[in-house]
């Protein structure tokens with residue numbers, strides 16, 4: 001049975017604030033709306049403000065109090081899916097008004113206000129109206145939880161939704177919803193994209209009642225519930241012979257199934273679909289396109305305001321390693337570009353950040369700069385499958401910021417990924433970010449206590465990509481660990497440098513992989529080299545890297561200019577990606593004058609040293625922070641050090657044995 005009772009408060013750990021920061025109005029909260037989510041906003045206000053004032057406070061619906069904090073909803077008929085998430089906070093004499101365009105917007109306004117009070121930022125908005133509209137219309141988390149209770153790529157225990165094919169409702173699930181709302185999440189997919197036999201039944205009466213309870217809970221916070229569905233459901237549940245999207249019986253089957261879902265759950269959000277990918281069924285079986293598949297579902301969902309989120313993680317996972325022309329990196333673009341403009345307006349394509357699979361370093365997927373007439377959503381992995389599995393510290397916000405800031409040149413300069421996935425580039429209504437979540441039933445939710453910064457940061461970044469990675473880190477630390485300046489500085493430094501450190505001891509220069517097959521933690525340089533997954537480094541005695549230029553797979557041509565030329569030119573290609581795009585001799589000189597082989601040796605030695613330094617910084621915090629947190633992170637750091645050493649020695653030895661070139665600094669490389 002999973003751990004449903006023992007859990008920390010995570011970042012919602014409001015504590016009493018200094019008396020001089022308290023204002024008279026804080027305890028007088030007036031709710032001027034009967035909206036269900038506005039009521040939640042008032043309750044949230046009372047709970048967290050109560051903790052800050054160390055007093056029990058209750059909201060009133062009576063306007064006579066003064067000074068007060070007034071919570072209001074001002075609906076606006078012209079609002080769309082994004083602008084109805086706008087709120088403002090304003091000070092009038094000694095009172096504050098928090099005004100949202102919807103109950104959800106008000107709730108977000110309340111969380112913003114509480115944050116300002118707790119972090120001592122309230123003065124900043126005195127004398128001016130603080131207005132806010134989230135950047136991404138949709139800010140989704142994807143659970144890869146399976147109904148047997150396991151979590152695919154879960155590194156913090158078991159599912160707190162399911163066990164043994166049952167779905168549970170309890171305090172922990174309730175608290176979870178609150179945590180998600182507090183960082184601005186507005187949609188949750190509760191089951192794995194790989195929909196196995198039992199999960200196929202989530203859209204049937206076997207589970208719909210309990211799914212409705214979840215939907216009601218999420219709805220209380222203004223969040224929508226989505227389900228991952230099995231494209232072959234008409235065959236598995238309806239005994240049809242096919243699941244061909246153009247077959248009229250198949251269409252009728254979905255029509256009925258979807259109508260029933262909405263009968264039970266009128267607020268249902270829609271479907272997430274992984275089709276024709278890694279063994280999952282899909283439209284290709286019937287010679288149909290992904291637009292045929294997605295639109296079939298979209299037509300029915302549209303009747304109820306539902307969405308289809310269709311994943312683009314479609315590639316040939318049965319490749320022959322001898323074949324150097326087929327390139328997995330090309331696959332999404334090759335499959336989906338020709339379909340641009342053919343998807344219904346309630347279909348969103350969910351695109352992984354890179355063309356491969358959440359490696360520590362990848363170029364940004366060319367899909368973002370390619371598609372122009374299709375709703376797009378950026379998928380990132382908060383769960384650290386390839387980035388240390390919540391054992392090693394790897395703060396991912398700097399990576400996601402780089403991706404959002406990447407200029408695709410789709411419509412000339414300034415066409416950043418952020419502009420595209422927030423809908424600003426093409427005026428799309430449905431778009432945003434999806435994050436594969438890193439939670440489980442561990443007491444601290446995320447295994448490594450510091451991994452919660454990635455979850456917190458994901459929500460905050462999707463709301464407001466103008467926040468810096470460092471600001472987000474500092475904010476999270478002050479809620480979760482300590483408000484003392486030197487502690488905040490130290491932990492922020494640890495988080496801030498952790499991705500770069502991880503990259504140093506991992507696979508070099510953008511080549512990726514080199515991980516233990518299946519588990520994806522720890523090094524196995526040739527683990528995937530002769531396998532079917534399309535993930536090769538092509539190292540031989542002369543050099544390493546994949547030629548993705550015209551003389552190789554031609555992948556570079558999927559980018560707009562100037563990227564196409566920059567990536568194709570080994571002298572101009574960003575060095576952190578050079579082996580992703582080029583096969584280079586070990587003796588090739590990088591811009592620093594260092595050879596590729598020397599760069600590999602150096603970074604792997606440095607990576608280990610940096611982990612040692614991180615441990616030193618952490619050890620200085622002993623006695624100054626919560627013991628549970630201190631011990632948890634120290635234990636993880638010790639495992640990280642072993643991992644880094646293993647990576648260093650295996651990578652260095654592997655390449656030394658391939659090329660026979662000595663380390664210029666004569667350090668220990670095992671022969």
Ligand code: GCU
Pocket residue numbers: 152153193194274313357385
């Ligand atoms: C990765 C991951 C799988 C997952 C897949 C996906 O390949 O290892 O566990 O199912 O991505 O995103 O669909």
